[in-house]
Amino acid sequence: MIPQMTEKLLELLKQVMGYIYPNEIEIHWSILIVVYPYLTGLVAGAFILASLVKVFNVKEVQPTYRLSLLTALAFLIVAPLPLLLHLGHPTRAYEIFLTPNLHSAMAMFGFVYAWYLMVVLLLEIWFVYRQDLVLWSEREGFPMKWIHKIITLFSKDVSQRALNFDGKAVKIITIIGIPSAFLLHGYVGFIFGSVKANPWWSSVLMPIVFLFSAIVSGIALVILLYMIIIPFRREKLDMNCLDKMASFLFYAVIVDFSLELLDFIHRLYESEESIKILSELVINKLFVSLFIIQVLLGMILPLGIMVLIKLFKFQDELRKLLYFVTVILIQLGIFSTRWNVVIGGQMFSKSFRGLTTYKMELMGIEGLITALVVLILPFVFLALLLKIFPPWGIKEPSLEKA
């Protein structure tokens, strides 16, 4: 272990520019910590898209309501995994629940996560699906019959009174859910934004930027999934729904872009002690991932495409193609955003005198392959969830009356 590590660090030592504190050569929060905020962002974003239907009565987005909820759940299940894999002592992770340090933002992780999973997502999905689960289990055979029966917790009541209660419960949970989704991802932003030692992170805007980028990535993901899954089922895409979602995406991207621009201008204008090293960081280390991928490909290009779609009445097929390209570009951009925050924030020395390099492993536990597995895993869970809770072919109105 050690000789390998020594070799790697000696290699890095040669690439150091300027002076860094001797303990700073190793990048401590690696690709897995890039993946973590990316995943939670998708959770929060997908949930907020779902809540548009229930709280703000945006009827057009109804076809993706259940898909959004299941997407949020699938990604939330995987979200703690990169954190766990990254720990020096994963077997001690439970201590964060048993002896949390109440002054630590990170200690709140367990509680925020448990709250969001148990109180918000699972409960909402349960109430949304209860009626269907009861009806399905009545006409299905083994084993789905029993799976669905167990998930309903053996409730059988599908009377109008019970359904009204379900509907009311869903509404209340969604109302609690929106601030919770804000909390879930805003809190991740706070973990970075509250590190006063690191001028790249330390910003009061950080939680808000995280939040809006989360909304952007979540909506884009649901659009992408909707556009892939529906044709696979040989069904027709609801263009109304797609246009509406793209419209929300457009506004979210504008807010996100403005916030990030504000942060950038603010830093440049205040021009504090750290500005020199941060400029060097951006020019030498983050040029491609920040300017090219995050800003140009991930923001300006999608914004341009969406403006074009809004200005000209393109035909359905062309619009679909453009939406598809847009959401993929946006995913790329948001992943890049996470990368630039997490990795970028560790590539300059806190002595403000030098830069170090991040060399990603391929195989190791914190390597590229692990990260890819963690990124693919939510889709496996989603496929499973779609099997158990098929979101299609359901008449929603019975709940709408409530």
Added chain:
Amino acid sequence: MDRRNFLRKTLSFIISLGALGSLKEILQVIPAVAEVKNGETAKPVYGMGIQIDKCIGCGRCVEACKIENDVPQEPFFFRTWVEKYVIKKDGTVIVQNIANETGAETVPEKDILRSFFVPKLCNQCANPPCVQVCPVGATFSTEEGVVLVDEKRCIGCRYCIQACPYGARYLHPTKKTADKCNFCYHRIEKGLLPACVEVCPTQARVFGDLKSMASPLVRFKRMNKLHVLKPYLNTEPKVSYANLDGEVR
């Protein structure tokens, strides 16, 4: 009062007591509410003074520290290190870690404006960001003002390493837990000096009790103009420097 009422009232009383207790705990986050942790007890409060003008950059402190505290020998893990500053006549500043001068630029003497050594170590802050962020309370301040790491509890999340403005922490490559200078806690508890202080040939490092008038540290603080590193971060270091140059960060 019937039984149901009695139980209900008792339960709500207990819950509200608990809530009040946790509120007090949460309010500790606000500096004005937080209790003063150091200096309350009869125990000494330790600090270190560093006389920059006396440091000759021999590196014995670094060596002694590594041996005493099981710090890996590789040049990426340090509980204490010494920085060499060379400020050239054209204003450029060259900084090097003296334990690792490979590939270092040699500046001809005629170009040097001034040059000096700065020993660095954990500042044992009175307001330590690392303690604040540790999710499990594995790193904590003792009554003597020393910040320790409980390696049996540390989960290796490395948030403390991110939070330390001085780069004083590293992840121990075999223990997989955070590690840093603790003023050689095992030695000072027995009345000995930290290893780095013990071996310094020029007494550039002064160690002692900040509360005792008889301690050499108090004399050091009386006789010198002092400065701490990054004071604007409000970490309140207990390591202070005499004649610290403005270029040092």
